[in-house]
Amino acid sequence: MKYLFTTILGSFVLDDRLTVSEEVPFNSIKDYERKSETENKLRKKYPGLKGLPAEKLSGALASLRDKKYFSPFHRQNLALTKKAIKESVSEDQLIIQTIANINELDKTGNLLVKRLREWYALYFPEIEHRVPHQEKFVELISSRSREQLMKELKVSDTMGANLEKSHVEEIILLANAVAALYKLRKQHETYLEKVMKQYCPNLLELGGTTIGAKLLELGKGLKRLALLPASTIQLLGAEKALFRHITSGSRSPKYGILYQHPLVQKAGKDQRGKMARMLADKLSLCARLDYFKGEFKAKEYRLGLEGKV
C-alpha cells in the first residue's frame, strides 16, 4: 500500500510505514501551483496509489521532520506568503485609500483657504463676504487682479493696503496651490467612480461615489460589507452615538453616514429614519450583488426608493 502526500516541499510517495519511498521536490512556487501535473505522473507510475487518509497525517508529517527540509520549507513558505500578500491587494484597498485621501484633501484645502482669506484680506478685505464660496474665492483671486475684481464685484474703493507686486504674487502662489488641491480632489473623484463602476456598480449607482466608497471604508471592504446585516449598514459611521446609546441609554441613532444621502436628505424630518432603513436594506443587497458578481439592479432600487419619498 502506497500513499501520495503533497506539501509545498514537494510530492511524496510514502509506503505503509509512512517513510518516503520517492520524492519530487518543488523548487519554486510555480512547481507547487502545478502540483496536479506532478501528482498525475506519480499516479501513473504507481498504479493503486492512494491519497493520504486524515488519521495518518501526523505520521506522514513526522517522517518529513528532517533537517534537510528546513531551508527549502522556509524558502517556499516565504515565497508563498509574499505572493499571497502581493495578491491580497484588491480594488477594496484602492477605493479605501482614495476616499481617505479625498477626505484629507477636503480638510487640508479648508485649512489653507482660511489662511489664504486672512492673508488676502490685507490687500482686498471687501471680497471676504462677497464671495463666501471657498472654491470660487480661490479661483477668482488666482485669475484676476484686484482692479478687475473691484469692477466685477462693484466695489468702488478698498480699505486694503496697496501692496507691492512681490507681496501680492506671494499670496497668489498660495491661491494656485489651493486651486491645484481642488483640482486633484476632482481627479480623485473621477478615478474613484471609474474603479467603482468596474468593481461595485450597484453600490456606486445607489450610494453615489462618496457614500459608496465611505461604506466600503467603514465596512472594511466589499466582502465584509456584503456579509453585514442591513441594520449595521444603516448605522455605519454612527458608532459613537450607538455606543453612547448602549452605555448611557440615550436615544438610538437612526443613521450614520447615510444621513448625507440625497434620498435621506430629501425625506421629511420624521421620515428620515425610515428612509435610512429602506436605503440600507437596498444597499446591503447591492453589496451582495456586487460581491457575487450579480446583475445590475441598483437603478431599479433607486427608482423604487425615490417613489417613496
Add this chain to the structure above:
Amino acid sequence: MKYLFTTILGSFVLDDRLTVSEEVPFNSIKDYERKSETENKLRKKYPGLKGLPAEKLSGALASLRDKKYFSPFHRQNLALTKKAIKESVSEDQLIIQTIANINELDKTGNLLVKRLREWYALYFPEIEHRVPHQEKFVELISSRSREQLMKELKVSDTMGANLEKSHVEEIILLANAVAALYKLRKQHETYLEKVMKQYCPNLLELGGTTIGAKLLELGKGLKRLALLPASTIQLLGAEKALFRHITSGSRSPKYGILYQHPLVQKAGKDQRGKMARMLADKLSLCARLDYFKGEFKAKEYRLGLEGKV
C-alpha cells in the same frame, strides 16, 4: 481777539464769543492733510490770530454742534478711518501671515505624505523603511518608476501588487501635489527672508528666518516686540508652561520658541537656560535696533554668543 480752530471739517476762525466768523471747509481728506496751508492763509488774513487755548475747546466744539456739519463729519471721518486701515498694514502683518502659512503647509504636507505612504505601500511596501525622509520619499516616487526604485534601493523582489498603470498614476498625482506644497513652502521662506532683510535685518541675522518670524508673530509685531522685556522674549511660545508654573507651582520654563535656536541646541543641557537668557537679551536689542532703524549689529552679537557656547 480771534482764534484759529481746525478739525477734519475745516479751518475755523472764531471770535471771542467762540462763534464762527469764517470757515474754510475741507472737502476731502487731502484738504485736511494740507491743513497747514489753509491755516497759514488765514493767519495772513487775520494778523494776531491765536491758536485755541485748551480750556476753550469744549466751547468751540459746542458752536460746531450744528446739523449742517453732521453729514460732512460722517463722510470725512469714514474716509479718514478707511485711510488709516489701509495704511495700518505693515511688513509685520505680511511676515506674520507668511510664517503662519509656512506652519500650515508643514502640517498639511505631513498629513498628505502619511496618506501617500500608506497608498504607495500597496504598490511598493519595501520603500517605506528605506526612505524615512518625507521630502526625499515624495521626490523619489514622483520622479521614478518602481523598477528604477528597486534597482536604486537594491530591492530584488517586491511584495507590492502589480497595479495597473491607471492606479499608479493616481498615486503619483498625489505625490506631485505634495511636492508642489513643499516647493511653495520653500518659496515662502525665500520671500520671508527678503521681507525681513528689509524690515528687521538684525532680528533676521540673529534669530534666523523661522524663529525671527515666529517671534514677530508671538510678539504681535515689531513695535510691541521691541518694547517687551528680554525675559518675556525668552519665554515667548512657552505661555502654557508659564501659566502652569504660576498656578500649580511646577518648575518655571526656561525657553519657549528659542529652544529651537541652533545656539540653544548646541549648548550643553545644563547650559541651555543660560544661553536662552543671553540670546533673548540680544534678540531684544535686535528688535529695538530694527524698530528704531538703528545700525546692523546682530552679526557682532551672534559671534559673541557663539564664543560662549
